[in-house]
Amino acid sequence: MAVPHRVAVTGLGVVAPSGIDARQMFGRLVDGESFIQLHTIDQPPRPVTQPAIHCAGFSPEAHIGKALASTTDRSVQMALTACFEAWRDAGLPRDKEGRHDYGVSWGSALGSTSTWERGYREMWQNGRDRLPPLAVVLGMSNAAASHISIQLGLGNSSLTYVAACASAAAAIGEGYKRIRNGEARLMVTGGSDVPLAYAVMKAWDALRVVAQGDADTAPSSCRPFHPGRSGLVLGEGAATLILEEWEHARARGATILAEVVGYGTCSDHSHLVRPDRDGQVRAMRLALEDAGLTPDDVDYINAHGTATIEGDAIEVDSLRALFGDRAAQLPVSATKSMHGHLMGAAGAIEAVTTVLALAEDALPPTAHLDTIDPACEGVRHITGGALRGTDARVALSNSFAFGGCNAVLAFRKADPA
Known part of the structure; x- marks a missing residue:
């Protein structure tokens, strides 16, 4: 049996309310700062309001360009933004050359939920007979992994893992295994989701596991391990880790942030x-x-x-x-x-x-x-x-x-x- 390859983490990227910088986000977490605010979706039949994580300042056009933003769902826009940031953080070139030893392993529990909900509303509420021609490719569950692969020239495996809220962890773990077993030299791993669609928020609320709060109490509404905890807070965003075979990372002079073991x-x-x-x-x-x-x-x-x-x-x-x-x-x-x-x-x-x-x-x-x-x-x-x-x-x-x-x-x- 071949000796397992060591796996380095060489790049990080996030899309969060704090911005696109992973270290800035971490600094705010270290300071104990909550990103949670009261979020309202004002749609028929009545508004839905919950404490939530909403990336209100996120501008996809600024990060991935107008053309790409116009042909992708919000969850994919966030995925691409986080991946581009992690790619830059890892010091990798954006030349889109085909790299058959580089791949993508992505997680998403919901996929392109906002695309489908918008389409259903157009049909049922506004009386449209058909959806836009790009609805299928905007809404497919593997859209993020596909776009990441295309934009970064990743010719190894392009796989999407769906395992509820363990999706991204599974994607990172499976990407790690591909490098460890010698099947790839670099994997773009992570996950993205936008659960702040109207129906998704209402569905989670129906389970009675969503934290409640008003504008004043929303930031402290999610209280793990506290006797007064009342449930989770839904959030949108994306995060990426560039995983790389250890010697490959060292050979190109990459900064190794940690090792996946x-x-x-x-x-x-x-x-x-x-x-x-x-x-x-x-x-x-x-x-x-x-x-x-x-x-x-x-x-x-x-x-x-x-x-x-x-x-x-x-x-x-x-x-x-x-x-x-x-x-x-x-x-x-x-x-x-x-x-x-x-x-x-x-x-x-x-x-x-x-x-x-x-x-x-x-x-x-x-x-x-x-x-x-x-x-x-x-x-x-x-x-x-x-x-x-x-x-x-x-x-x-x-x-x-x-x-x-x-x-x-x-x-x-x-x-x-």
Whole structure:
């Protein structure tokens, strides 16, 4: 069997309310700043208003050009913007030459939802007999991966992973495996989603798992691990990690931000929406085994932490089960308290956050966590500000999704060159 290739992270890109700069976003997370605001969609039959993450200042034309923006859905526009930023961050040339050893591995839970909803409204409310000719190619679920491949000249695999809110984590993990196994030298990985369509917001509200709030309380409405938590906050955005075979990155003089060392995925096979402790433990253990590590090697957990009553308690229970007595000293934070739940992009924005936490030795907090639910005790929750000076070396980024899909990524701090 061939020796597995090491996998480096060499570029990061995000689309968030803080802008297109991943490090700027991370700085605000470290400061405990929430991006959540009250968001209203004023459409028939009545407006829908929820706390949400809305990238109001995002201008696709400014980042991908007018022609491309006019032929893509908002989720694809965000995906391309994040990928272009990560590509630039990695110091890669934009020459669009065919690179058959470079590919794309993308995640999205919803695909081009806004395209389809706009089309249905045109037919049912405005009486149109047909949709625009480009509706199919705007709305297809693999549109983001296809456009990324075309725009960056990526001739290796172009695959889209759909696993609810574990989609991006699975896409990153599968991209990592392609490089590790020698099937690719570079993979553009990540995810994008725009769940702020009218019907999607109403559907999540019907599940009674969405946080409530008004204009004043919306920024602190998502409170993972807090006894007063009332649910998740939907958010739109995209995040990208450029993964690269280690020696290929070194040969071209790339800055290595971190190393992907493990990936674990499994199915709960027990319930469609209820999380399962044993499944989460298995996914974390598989990621560590893949990395050749033990629970004692882990220095930080970026938790899935959605702020649902059952989900938070079960995730902490899984950490106690895996880490035992050491769990009480294990730093844990849920950054969805600030950047919200980006559905299929959640695992990507959290992976970006985890990479920068290791690179900058700053573990971001769980915002608004002034009181810990007794059901969520037993780990070292990061509260009141970032945890610095820990010299954290290994971190896990957890993604646990509806449908029972669990995906965990393990990262290691890059040694100085």
